Structures are given as C-alpha cells and as structure tokens.
Amino acid sequence: MTEQLLLQKQVDGTLYLTLNNPDRRNSLSSHLLTELNDSLDRIQDDSTVRVIVIRSEGPAFSSGHDLNELVNRDAESYASLFTACTSVMEAIRLSPKPVIAEVQGLATAAGCQLVATCDLAIASDTALFATPGVQIGLFCTTPGVAVSRAVRTKKAMEMLLTGIPITANEAVEYGLINRAVPADKLKSEVEALARTISNASAYTVALGKSAFYQQKEMDIPAAYEMAEKIMVENLLAADAHEGITAFLEKRTPHWTT
Numbered sequence: 001m002t003e004q005l006l007l008q009k010q011v012d013g014t015l016y017l018t019l020n021n022p023d024r025r026n027s028l029s030s031h032l033l034t035e036l037n038d039s040l041d042r043i044q045d046d047s048t049v050r051v052i053v054i055r056s057e058g059p060a061f062s063s064g065h066d067l068n069e070l071v072n073r074d075a076e077s078y079a080s081l082f083t084a085c086t087s088v089m090e091a092i093r094l095s096p097k098p099v100i101a102e103v104q105g106l107a108t109a110a111g112c113q114l115v116a117t118c119d120l121a122i123a124s125d126t127a128l129f130a131t132p133g134v135q136i137g138l139f140c141t142t143p144g145v146a147v148s149r150a151v152r153t154k155k156a157m158e159m160l161l162t163g164i165p166i167t168a169n170e171a172v173e174y175g176l177i178n179r180a181v182p183a184d185k186l187k188s189e190v191e192a193l194a195r196t197i198s199n200a201s202a203y204t205v206a207l208g209k210s211a212f213y214q215q216k217e218m219d220i221p222a223a224y225e226m227a228e229k230i231m232v233e234n235l236l237a238a239d240a241h242e243g244i245t246a247f248l249e250k251r252t253p254h255w256t257t
Helices: 030-042 075-096 109-119 131-138 141-150 153-162 168-174 182-199 200-214 220-233 240-247
Strands: 006-011 012-017 052-054 060-062 098-103 107-108 121-126 128-130 179-181
Touching: 006 030, 006 109, 012 182, 030 075, 030 121, 052 060, 060 109, 075 109, 075 141, 098 109, 098 182, 107 109, 109 121, 109 128, 109 141, 121 168, 121 182, 128 168, 131 153, 141 153, 141 168, 179 182, 200 220, 200 240, 220 240
Parallel strands: 012 052, 052 098, 060 107, 098 121, 107 128, 121 179
Antiparallel strands: 006 012
16 A cells, blocks of 8 residues: 555645555555545635545556455445445545546446546546446445446446446547547647636536536426526626626636635
8 A cells, every 4th residue: 555545735726635556556545535635624615725636546446445455344334335435435426626526547347436526527538437346246226327328328238237448539439538639649639628617717617517417406496496596696696697698798807706
C-alpha cells in the first residue's frame, strides 16, 4: 500500500483528486473511500474550488472494490463497505461542483460505477469499461445503479450479465462517457473542459446541476413545474443579471461567485 492513497492538487479553480494505489489497480478500499468522502465533504463550501477532476496513477483507473475486503467478513462489515461506497457516489452527485472523471485505463465494477456517477467523463481511447462481478459470483448490483442511469437498458444489462468489457468508443456510443481521445491528449482535454466550466458562475452551475438531477427523477409535468421555479430563482440572482447585461453590452461578465 502506498503512503497516500489519494493525492490532492489544486490548479486555479480545479481540484484534482488522484487515486494513488497503482499496485492494487486503484481499488476502492474502505480506506480510499473514506479519504474520497472526506475530501468531497471538505471542499463542498470551498469557493476556490469550481470543478473537481478524479484521475488515477498507473495503468488502471480503478478495479472496483478490494476483493480482500469481500471475503471472510460478516454481514455488518460488507454492509458498511457498500454504504461507504454509496456515500462517495452520492457525494459526487450532490456536490455543487461539477465532477469530471479522467479515465486513462481499465475501469471495472465499482470503478465503472465511479465513472458513471461523475457528471462528465473523458477517457483515453485505449480505456476499457466492465462490470464483471457476475464472473466471480457477485453480481454488480450497486455499480448497476449508476451504470443503468448512464447506459441504455439493454446494453447495461449485457454488461452486467456477461462482464465483457466495452471499449472507450463503445462507451461513448452507449452514453457512459462523453468522449474518447488519444492517450497523449487526455490530460489537456480534461484541463480544457475544466477551465471552460470554471469560467461560468459557480452559483449558476451549482443551481443547474442540482436541478438537472432532480428533474430526471420526475415525470415531465412535474419536471417543468420545478424547472420554471428554478429559472425564476436563477433570474433573480445577481450573476444572471450580470451575465445577461454583459452579453447585451458585449463585455466579459464579472461573477459574484
């Protein structure tokens, strides 16, 4: 085990969280999950952080749970581990900061869940994605929650029932990631995307991200009713007034957040 399982580095408004256990294929051990959860909680109200990027050291993005923690334990131990994992996934979804997955290699099981949970994902064109638990007698039920919300139903079921990996280009086609790029372009593509998002009003981004996930779970009439209220709330905020005025005056906006 490396001394630091999670590295943190902030560049301007982007916080990079780097999974740093390449010898274990960056498995999501209970220790790493705790560190991720603590980091996400700590920066929730940090106005200097506008975007979060989750990346990894080594050839694998993440192999999912540490299998050593999934044998010879009791039900309470297993339940605690899956609760910790769900807490990380929900912290990403509920964070006011957009979270980008930078996927340089294999992402399997809970590692694939992590990619599916992030708001955006860019991968190397050599990356692979799989939910292979069925092959070792443990169906990827919790990863399936995130994967089934990113990937269309029949393909998600195929991934879960066979465990066969899909390529980065297939992951783009099926909606798991935004795009696949050459490996040597991955970091620059992610950095450019993070900068673009950082240039927007943090208030507006946070309001919009929250509303997006809320409306997805509603029927269409309820979604529109909620969205109309959010639009009004947004328009009454200082940043909307500044942004619209700046556009009309053909100048760069100066955000309050």
